Amino acid sequence: MIQKGNFLLLEKSEFRDWLKKQIVARPIKTLQVHHTALPNYTTRQLVNGVAKQDVFKCLEGMRNSHLSAGWAATGQNISIMEDGKVAISLDRNLNRIPAGIRGANNNSICIEIIGQFDKNCDTMTDVQKESVIHVYASLAERFKLPINTDTIVYHAWFTAKGVRLNDYTPGKSSKTCPGTAFFGDGNTITAAKKGFLPAVQKELNRLTNNIKEEDEPMTPSEKLEFEKLQQSVRDLKKELDTLTNSKDVLKKGIQEQGASIKNVKERVESLESKHAMNIPIYAKEAVEALTNLKDQCGNPVVNTPEGRSADFYSLVTVLYRAGVFK
Ligand SMILES: [Zn+2]
Incomplete structure (x- = not known):
């Protein structure tokens, strides 16, 4: 005034x-x-x-x-x-x-x-x-x-x-x-x-x-400053979206890896169980003979005759019948 x-x-x-x-x-x-x-x-x-x-x-x-x-x-x-x-x-x-x-x-x-x-x-x-x-x-x-x-x-x-x-x-x-x-x-x-x-x-x-x-x-x-601020917020939002997306991709990848590892483990166990078997009846005599077999120092030639593969038992049987363990 x-x-x-x-x-x-x-x-x-x-x-x-x-x-x-x-x-x-x-x-x-x-x-x-x-x-x-x-x-x-x-x-x-x-x-x-x-x-x-x-x-x-x-x-x-x-x-x-x-x-x-x-x-x-x-x-x-x-x-x-x-x-x-x-x-x-x-x-x-x-x-x-x-x-x-x-x-x-x-x-x-x-x-x-x-x-x-x-x-x-x-x-x-x-x-x-x-x-x-x-x-x-x-x-x-x-x-x-x-x-x-x-x-x-x-x-x-x-x-x-x-x-x-x-x-x-x-x-x-x-x-x-x-x-x-x-x-x-x-x-x-x-x-x-x-x-x-x-x-x-x-x-x-x-x-x-x-x-x-x-x-x-x-x-x-002030308007210019405000517009700059708006742009920064838009940029930050974009980055945040990208980060959220990356996080989701990573999470999904880890979940998939986990599932894949579980799968492999199951397959290995299944394969192992196929190979390890009890001594078949036809091979009992041969395995017993093999177990009694000692090397020059008096140690058994085979330490673990149990839980071997089918190939192992058939080979042992063939060798036994051929008179190798006599
Ligand atoms: Zn007037």
Whole structure:
């Protein structure tokens, strides 16, 4: 909040609280919608949404031109800058009837939106749009006004003598104000009902329900960081999937190996059992003879005659019958 010269400059976030503290003696029934046309984004020397011209220079310049026109003070009660800041005219406080729409200023507050919003002129910045919506919603809340085209009125809906028209009517309307491309939709009743008034109503609902404002949108560098983070998470997920897959493959391999080893063991046991057999009856005599056979040192030639193969027993029998063990 900065006070300088004839103006009090508020942040958008300061306006509602400031408004609540104001004592307004006169009844307020309408909120006027104007664009300044001059000054505009060109005279403000806007580069990427930032004005080079000093804000107070702009405001005092406007006041001076109003005084030169013979007015007693700044015409409007409130001005909304291109950066969303809200300027209160100290010489036209809310208790003073504004000079906004000739013949329709009683019980009204005049708000001037800095810019020229006719077709092919200035395109309202997002921060100014948000501030405009917030200011009208705060005023509607403070003065208990319903949001409609009888309470929020465009300058273009009046003749130069202040007679209310049914709509913006070229040739009859005193001006195009607040611009034939105001809020992207224009200055007609239909346009107001399409974009601007629903936006103000939505903001009023938010204020009434005391819902916190949404987070500030991300800056380009924050957005870039966020996208990098998202990519890292995606990469990690991929690696994790691969690892999970490898683990599953390993587990499966070990299980298969185990089964295969068991299989081999069974086959070996089966083969062994085929070879090792009890001494067949036909070979008993031959094996006994063999068992009794000693070498030169007196040791038995065969230590384990039991559990040998079928080939062993038949060979021993043949050798015995051939008289070899005699
Ligand atoms: Zn106007």
